[in-house]
Amino acid sequence: MQLYRKNQVTDEQLCRAQSELAHLSETYSCYLSSLRRYSAIKDAYHSQxxxxxxxxxxxxxxxxxxxPK
Structure with a gap:
């Protein structure tokens, strides 16, 4: 979060890393939601x-x- 806030676009500067950080944050968010989904599926179907x-x-x-017995 600190890195993302540090590279925010302001009126005074246009940071090239802004789009890179947006992509990185979306990727990390996807990773975390996939990890939660994987854990739920694993708990439901594995090692019981x-x-x-x-x-x-x-x-x-x-x-x-x-x-019919």
Whole structure:
């Protein structure tokens, strides 16, 4: 944030690095939101141990056939 504020465009100067910093800040924002999304997906689908067939079917949206015993 300090670097971004330091290179703001003012009436007295036109800073070439302004567009570079805008791109850098947008890239970093995209990285952070992607990292949060990855963590949420990983928590939902990874490292929960063995799942039953019913849990797996529910996770992907399938329905199991009923066993008429």
């Amino acid at each position: 141990g063995e799942r039953t067939v019913r849990q797996t079917a529910d996770m992907v949206g399938f329905k199991l056939p009923h066993d």
